[in-house]
Amino acid sequence: QVQLVESGGDLVQPGGSLRLTCAASGSIQSFYSMAWYRQAPGKMRELVATITNGSIVNYRDFVKGRFTISKDTAKNTMYLQMANLKPEDTAVFYCQGWGPTGVRWGQGTQVTVSS
Secondary structure (H helix, E strand, C coil), X not given: CCCEEEECCCEECCCCCEEEEEEECXXXXXXXXXXXXXXXXXXXXXXXXXXXXXXXXXXXHHHCCCEEEEEECCCCEEEEEECCCCHHHCEEEEEEEEEXXXXXXXXXXXXXXXX
């Protein structure tokens, strides 16, 4: 089973930028698609962005124009570049991979946007 590990979360001021990384223990090409989710305190986990095996990307409206999802298959890594961060982006961010053996989740990385 491929394991996923997120990193890159931090405390950042409003308007700032961060890049999250999701490192896989095996080939990410085994996934049909990968995604970033987030969960704010007291709220349900929500989808942020997806990238398919063929690198087709999709974003939720609340991050369009600010976040960019990408992957590097040679490094078995997925990224989420976040810009113009807002306090409402504060959440634990999770990466997810969906493949023939089911869904895999990482443990999450905390992003806090505050002045």
